Amino acid sequence: MTANRDKPDRWKQDITLSVDMYNDWFIHFAPEVYRSTRIQTVKDVEKTFKATNNLTNIGIDLLKAKPSALPSLRMSTSPPLAVDRLIGLAGVSSNLVRTMEKHNRLPMRMAQHELDSELKKVSHIIKKMTDPDVFVWLERGDDPSEQELYRAATIVADRLCGTVANPIIRNAQEKRQLAKIDEWLTASGYKHLPTGEATQYDKLQPGTYLFRLNIPVTQGKSSKTVFISIDVVVMPKIAKDGELPLFIEAKSAGDFTNVNKRRKEEAMKVNQLRRTYGHNVRYILFLCGYFDSGYLGYEAAEGIDWVWEHRINDFKNVGL
Structure with a gap:
């Protein structure tokens, strides 16, 4: 199941809508900050x-x-x-x-x-x-x-x-994005697990989710284990025994330049996850702001899908 990476015919319109959404938020929030x-x-x-x-x-x-x-x-x-x-x-x-x-x-x-x-x-x-x-x-x-x-x-x-x-604006935008995901998951019948209630990705019950979970991965060609932080980890309600949860990363950007500098970060993270847990890893970006077709094409080539904040119901298309 895919949301947007295999639909390049609507990328241009989505980019415009995403930029407009970010700018509207920025105009109302940034002056106060x-x-x-x-x-x-x-x-x-x-x-x-x-x-x-x-x-x-x-x-x-x-x-x-x-x-x-x-x-x-x-x-x-x-x-x-x-x-x-x-x-x-x-x-x-x-x-x-x-x-x-x-x-x-x-x-x-x-x-x-x-x-x-x-x-x-x-x-x-x-x-x-x-x-x-x-x-x-x-x-x-x-x-x-x-x-x-x-x-x-x-x-x-x-x-x-x-x-x-x-940095204040970035942090505020990230909190807002996570709040949107929280609101959508709750409305869809998912249960939020507070920090400390569940600390392992493979211990999540179907229909539950949590924020800021550290996932152990194998680093490079060595056997050294390191931890990477994932913004949101969700176990779909229809998940079967042994199935991996959905990993979601919230991403926002106020200009096109910086996203192309950061795009390798997501590719590196998903490759670490795949190297450790196999190619069944599901890693989704939650995007708001200036993400151009170059960025989207790069992520799609890496097998990374995304959900736009302005069309948040696309989470249904990735199994939630």
Whole structure:
């Protein structure tokens, strides 16, 4: 039983409907996320300004005392620096920069002399590239006015907001998709098993499902076992003894570029499942957003089927 992978004649229309659905959700949801994120981000940037004496003191001691300032400092340069670009320009350890960015702290095992040397390089790049059109008081050599400080803080905050808001939007979209699946399965007579009630894919009873289940698979040509997370695992009501459940992955995208970078992830995951459990594995994508014919063709060639969120009843066509 297939839902959409063998129906290329309707892919174009489905792509259009899916893009429209995502855009409608984004227009109604994103402004609220952006506003709340921007307010908090401006406050964080202002704290960085205060800690650095309005960017006149960006030295080793400051970076040690306030590693969380690094994202604001990266966005204070001209042009703003991505994490990888800062690492490359400064010629420093990626572990140092990523630890400061993700965990707001310094690496625990880095020797003191090495840490000082690396932070000095980071400080040098940021001071050298600080945006003179934003921080106009630096060239003047005097104190900024309140208006200049606020203007600079909002500019830096706006630069940060794209990277800060996007993960929030992705997480919200994923929760919404899972809620839609939950609603559909419940309405179709399936029982949701809370976390902890069932932990093994092969112990599910027909007509039950759960979220976020780790499935053991064999990695590569070795016999090493690793676990991969599946968004939704459903045992069809008509399942026979020994039958595998249906594995569902929720996928959303706000542009066409990123999906073609990610399409190999699904192929890798399904191949691990097939290598471990055989070709009877049923792996379905639940799609909403910008998935073009190139992406769909790639997944279809890998034997992966999908259900569009705008036509969620297609789950009936895959045995649910």
